[in-house]
Amino acid sequence: MHAKMEDIARECGVTKMTVSRVLSHHPSVKAATRKKVLDTAKRLRYEPNALAKSFSSNRSGFIGIATPTDALLGGAYFAEIFKGFRLGIADDMGYTFALFDTNSDSFNDGTKLGKLYRQKRVDGLLVVAQHTHDRFLDTLAGDHHVPMVVVGEKPSSPRVCSVSCNDAHGIELLCAHLYSLGHRRIAFIEGPPPEYVATAIRRKNAYTKFCKSKGLENPAWYCQPGNFSMGSGRAAGLVLLKARPRPTAIIAASDMMAFGAMESARELNLRIPQDVSIAGFDDLPTAAERCPSLTTVHQPALEMGQRGAKILQHSLNTGESPSGHTVMEISVVIRESTAAPAS
Amino acid sequence: MHAKMEDIARECGVTKMTVSRVLSHHPSVKAATRKKVLDTAKRLRYEPNALAKSFSSNRSGFIGIATPTDALLGGAYFAEIFKGFRLGIADDMGYTFALFDTNSDSFNDGTKLGKLYRQKRVDGLLVVAQHTHDRFLDTLAGDHHVPMVVVGEKPSSPRVCSVSCNDAHGIELLCAHLYSLGHRRIAFIEGPPPEYVATAIRRKNAYTKFCKSKGLENPAWYCQPGNFSMGSGRAAGLVLLKARPRPTAIIAASDMMAFGAMESARELNLRIPQDVSIAGFDDLPTAAERCPSLTTVHQPALEMGQRGAKILQHSLNTGESPSGHTVMEISVVIRESTAAPAS
DNA sequence: TTGTAGGCGTTATCAG
DNA sequence: CTGATAACGCCTACAA
Numbered sequence: 001m002h003a004k005m006e007d008i009a010r011e012c013g014v015t016k017m018t019v020s021r022v023l024s025h026h027p028s029v030k031a032a033t034r035k036k037v038l039d040t041a042k043r044l045r046y047e048p049n050a051l052a053k054s055f056s057s058n059r060s061g062f063i064g065i066a067t068p069t070d071a072l073l074g075g076a077y078f079a080e081i082f083k084g085f086r087l088g089i090a091d092d093m094g095y096t097f098a099l100f101d102t103n104s105d106s107f108n109d110g111t112k113l114g115k116l117y118r119q120k121r122v123d124g125l126l127v128v129a130q131h132t133h134d135r136f137l138d139t140l141a142g143d144h145h146v147p148m149v150v151v152g153e154k155p156s157s158p159r160v161c162s163v164s165c166n167d168a169h170g171i172e173l174l175c176a177h178l179y180s181l182g183h184r185r186i187a188f189i190e191g192p193p194p195e196y197v198a199t200a201i202r203r204k205n206a207y208t209k210f211c212k213s214k215g216l217e218n219p220a221w222y223c224q225p226g227n228f229s230m231g232s233g234r235a236a237g238l239v240l241l242k243a244r245p246r247p248t249a250i251i252a253a254s255d256m257m258a259f260g261a262m263e264s265a266r267e268l269n270l271r272i273p274q275d276v277s278i279a280g281f282d283d284l285p286t287a288a289e290r291c292p293s294l295t296t297v298h299q300p301a302l303e304m305g306q307r308g309a310k311i312l313q314h315s316l317n318t319g320e321s322p323s324g325h326t327v328m329e330i331s332v333v334i335r336e337s338t339a340a341p342a343s
Numbered sequence: 344m345h346a347k348m349e350d351i352a353r354e355c356g357v358t359k360m361t362v363s364r365v366l367s368h369h370p371s372v373k374a375a376t377r378k379k380v381l382d383t384a385k386r387l388r389y390e391p392n393a394l395a396k397s398f399s400s401n402r403s404g405f406i407g408i409a410t411p412t413d414a415l416l417g418g419a420y421f422a423e424i425f426k427g428f429r430l431g432i433a434d435d436m437g438y439t440f441a442l443f444d445t446n447s448d449s450f451n452d453g454t455k456l457g458k459l460y461r462q463k464r465v466d467g468l469l470v471v472a473q474h475t476h477d478r479f480l481d482t483l484a485g486d487h488h489v490p491m492v493v494v495g496e497k498p499s500s501p502r503v504c505s506v507s508c509n510d511a512h513g514i515e516l517l518c519a520h521l522y523s524l525g526h527r528r529i530a531f532i533e534g535p536p537p538e539y540v541a542t543a544i545r546r547k548n549a550y551t552k553f554c555k556s557k558g559l560e561n562p563a564w565y566c567q568p569g570n571f572s573m574g575s576g577r578a579a580g581l582v583l584l585k586a587r588p589r590p591t592a593i594i595a596a597s598d599m600m601a602f603g604a605m606e607s608a609r610e611l612n613l614r615i616p617q618d619v620s621i622a623g624f625d626d627l628p629t630a631a632e633r634c635p636s637l638t639t640v641h642q643p644a645l646e647m648g649q650r651g652a653k654i655l656q657h658s659l660n661t662g663e664s665p666s667g668h669t670v671m672e673i674s675v676v677i678r679e680s681t682a683a684p685a686s
Numbered sequence: 687t688t689g690t691a692g693g694c695g696t697t698a699t700c701a702g
Numbered sequence: 703c704t705g706a707t708a709a710c711g712c713c714t715a716c717a718a
Contacts, residue, residue, distance in 0.1 A: 002461060004695060015705055020697065028703055047461045052695035055398035055710060061464075062405075062441065069429075074422025074628075082416060091449070096464070097442045098405065106434070118345065118390045121404075121439070230632040256629075263634050266609065285417075286599075289573040291606055347711060358689055363713065371687060395711035398694060 003044035011040045023048065054120075063095045063312070064122035066113055068103040071130050076285050077301050081128050081151055084305020089313055098122060102136050110139030117146045124312045126305075129153035131167075131199045147315040149322050151308040152301075153198065161322035163308045167199050167281075170297035170330040171206035171251065174279050177295070177332055178249045179214060181340045183277065186211070187222040187247035189236040189257050197228075203253045203281065222247060226257045233260025241268050241276065248276060248341035255280035255287050255296055262290070262337070273339035283333055292336035300328050346387035354383045366391065406438045406655070407465035409456055411446040414473050419628050420644050424471050424494055427648020432656055441465060445479050453482030460489045467655045469648075472496035474510075474542045490658040492665050494651040495644075496541070504665035506651045510542050510624075513640035513673040514549035514594065517622050520638070520675055521592045522557060524683045526620065529554070530565040530590035532579040532600050540571075546596045546624065565590060569600045576603025584611050584619065591619060591684035598623035598630050598639055605633070605680070616682035626676055635679035643671050 005016040005023070012019070014033065021029050022037040029037075040046075054060050065085070072078040082097075089095055100116070101107060116122050124147035129137055131153055140150065142159025150162040178186055188207045191200030204223070211218055221243065224236035233252055240247055241264060252258035258280030262272060270276050272292055280287060283298035307326055315322040348359040348366070355362070357376060364372050365380040372380075383389075397403050408428070415421040425440075432438055443459070444450060459465050467490035472480055474496055483493065485502025493505040521529055531550045534543030547566070554561055564586065567579035576595055583590055584607060595601035601623030605615060613619050615635055623630060626641035650669055658665040 006695080016696080017698095017706080018704060020695095021704085024697085030703060033703085047458065049463055049695055051394075051398045051401065051403060051463045053697085055394045055694085055712095056696040056698090058394065058710075060394060065442075069422070069425065073425060074417070074419045076417040079412070079417025082412065086412075086444070086447075091447075099408075099440045099442055101429070104429075104434075115390065119393045121393045230629060234634065256632075260632075267634075286573065289599075291577065349711080359712085360690080361688060364688085367713085373687060376687080392711055396713085398696090398710085399712040399714090401694075 002049075003041075003046045004049070005046075007044055008037060008040045008046055011044070012036050058120065059123055060120050061094060061096060062098045062122045063089065064098050064100055064113070064116055064125045065128065066100040066102050066107075066125060067128035068130050068134070068136070069099070069101040070103055072128060077131075077152075077282075077299070078128060080301035081305035081308075084302040084307070085126055085309045087302070088306040088309025093313070093316075095123070102127075107136075110136055111141065111143070113140070113148060114143035114146045117143075117148070124148065124316050126151060126308055126312060129155070129162075132197045134198075145321050147312055147322060149308045149312045149315075151304050154325055154327075158325075159323070161311060161324060163304050163311070163326040163328065165299050165304060165328040165330045167297075167299070167330060168202045168206035170281060170299070170332065171203045171253075172210055173330070173332040174251055174281075174295075174297055175207060175210035177334065178251070178277060178279065178338060179210075181249075181277070181338065183249040183341050184216060185218070185222075185245060185247040186216065186249045186251060187218070187224065187240045189224050189226045189233055189240075189250065189252040189261060191253040191257075192227045200253060207251060226253065228254040228256055230256045230260040230263075233257030234264045235260070237261035237264030238267070241265060241270060246276070249279070249338065250276060251279050251281075253281055255282040255284040255294060258287075258294055258296065258337075259290070262294075272337050274342065277338040277341070279338055287333075288335065290337075295335045295338040296333055298331050298333050300330065304328055345392075346384075346389045347392070348389075350387055351380060351383045351389055354387070355379050401463065403463050403466050404437060404439060405441045405465045406432065407441050407443055407456070407459055407468045408471065409443040409445050409450075409468060410471035411473050411477070411479070412442070412444040413446055415471060420474075420495075420625075420642070421471055423644035424648035424651075427645040427650070428469055428652045430645070431649040431652025436656070436659075438466070445470075450479075453479055454484065454486070456483070456491060457486035457489045460486075460491070467491065467659050469494060469651055469655060472498070472505075475540045477541075488664050490655055490665060492651045492655045492658075494647050497668055497670075501668075502666070504654060504667060506647050506654070506669040506671065508642050508647060508671040508673045510640075510642070510673060511545045511549035513624060513642070513675065514546045514596075515553055516673070516675045517594055517624075517638075517640055518550060518553035520677065521594070521620060521622065521681060522553075524620070524681065526592040526684055527559060528561065528565070528588060528590040529559065529592045529594060530561070530567065530583045532567050532569045532576055532583075532593065532595040532604060534596040535570045543571075543596060550594060562588075569596065571597040571599055573599045573603040573606075576600030577607045578603070580604035580607030581610070584608060584613060589619070592622070592681065593619060594622050594624075596624055598625040598627040598637060601637055601639065601680075602633070605637075615680050617685065620681040620684070622681055630676075631678065633680075638678045638681040639676055641674050641676050643673065647671055
């Protein structure tokens with residue numbers, strides 16, 4: 001069996017209390033004693049028992065990350081947010097991340113998160129929300145005194161602390177960019193119906209609003225349906241680019257749809273951006289690698305994760321419940337796929 | 344403060360032992376007592392203390408997942424393996440997954456994994472290896488009695504249990520597919536140098552070997568360098584498709600490079616697959632969405648994860664150390680980008 | 687069917 | 703600076 005503090009104590013002719021003090025870097029131990037204890041610990045290959053430590057200190061040392069894994073785990077969005085978490089939680093606090101799938105059977109309800117905390121499985125929770133109208137989010141009731149921060153989408157309950165970004169403004173910026181280049185016939189490929197994806201309707205509304213504010217009188221078919229997939233983008237692109245008056249620019253509500261629209265342009269022998277400008281939303285890693293590279297909207301996923309982690313960490317340190325909604329700014333990445341229209 | 348077993352016991356006029364029995368579904372408790380205890384537990388909002396339970400039972404309830412998060416967390420490969428884990432570990436064992444980043448500073452060495460186990464932070468470990476010549480993997484010494492399984496790549500130490508797949512065979516199958524279609528001028532776009540990516544050299548060797556076995560006398564430039572990126576695939580594709588004799592088929596060692604090669608073909612006004620067949624390796628989710636869809640090699644990531652989890656679970660249940668190397672079969676997904684050559 | 691006693695390994699408190 | 707003692711909340715073993 002493994003050595004425990006008592007074993008070291010016996011070997012050194014002290015009590016386990018002294019050993020405990022040495023190992024937890026308590027200052028008040030004579031240097032000689034300290035050295036003897038440390039040497040003995042090494043010799044006996046002592047490893048602290050994390051379970052006992054947790055029990056005694058009443059802290060699990062885990063921070064839970066709750067997310068719909070099927071939808072997000074494999075994507076760059078989650079990866080960036082996670083990276084932000086790691087940057088935001090100081091290493092020396094010694095926290096480890098535990099992954100929970102909000103889509104799993106045992107998680108049909110957001111109240112499960114409070115349980116994890118009350119049962120001391122986790123010391124705090126970071127929820128990575130899907131950019132959707134997630135029923136799960138609605139069940140987050142703002143449990144009292146649970147250190148929890150939602151990152152990625154603003155939950156319905158105002159009592160739940162969150163960090164999100166202004167996605168509608170991204171579309172606005174994109175519209176403004178194209179408008180300032182001289183585009184007046186700007187088409188839009190929208191995302192899935194709003195009952196599934198909350199952000200889709202926000203993006204579309206931002207487009208509509210912009211057009212109205214500039215007095216652009218687009219035919220109704222300038223706004224084509226889509227479902228975020230490449231195939232739907234291609235189909236929508238074909239419709240838009242075959243009909244007249246042909247739009248000089250297309251904004252797709254996701255990069256994947258923008259890629260599809262690019263394919264459709266190629267099929268019709270239209271050059272990008274000379275014949276038509278195309279822009280997306282998401283800034284997928286491949287957006288920069290395309291030829292031409294894609295102008296798109298970049299969400300500050302890393303920064304959102306980092307901010308969420310900072311808020312949680314502060315709550316963990318002070319014991320105050322996190323609160324409030326942080327909305328971060330979003331930006332447009334201008335690349336080769338957009339340029340001034342032909343004339 | 345939260346209610347504990349003792350509180351329930353006092354309320355019910357029994358001892359905490361009876362309460363413990365009720366809550367852990369021990370059969371020998373009178374129905375009336377059981378009901379009273381359960382009611383009281385609910386009334387007092389009792390939540391079991393996971394920390395105390397872990398300490399007492401000497402099981403953390405966590406399974407560690409160790410992986411280079413920067414490289415893998417955002418990719419479909421990791422997501423599939425993780426999904427496999429979840430399928431492979433029975434829900435009713437009540438395990439939670441804890442994420443560890445093998446690239447983090449604190450993890451410069453594989454011996455850290457054994458520590459996690461000895462310190463009782465985790466009950467077992469699943470290592471998701473990068474498909475590279477990972478220095479980290481070499482440091483896995485096959486620590487005695489640590490329930491650990493490596494999934495994705497075969498580690499250098501034979502004492503470390505692993506589940507991987509025969510990637511070279513994937514290239515073989517791809518070559519055979521093209522050969523049987525009638526292709527004789529088959530070119531190859533390879534991955535990064537072998538000192539970085541172990542799988543790259545295996546894939547290339549499989550191609551070379553196949554050509555030799557069929558007596559295909561390709562010029563040396565039929566094997567172009569690449570680095571797994573879309574851009575490098577496009578550059579290699581341009582070289583291959585401009586020179587003579589032009590290959591009738593191109594195998595790229597990754598889907599991303601295959602996508603690049605497809606772009607290069609389009610730039611040269613070559614049709615796929617009529618003028619040139621193109622195949623990849625990875626079966627990225629977008630491979631099926633492309634137009635034309637991409638013929639590629641599919642790694643059984645989900646099955647590998649599942650298998651790894653099963654092995655670990657068995658070890659957890661029996662106490663035996665996992666051992667041996669499982670190599671799973673790999674398959675080719677034939678789609679639209681490959682067809683018989685023109686003549 | 688229920689109760690009693692003790693242990694798990696560490697940290698906190700207070701005394702010396 | 704160090705030690706004795708108790709406490710943390712649950713579980714196992716044994717006794718009644």
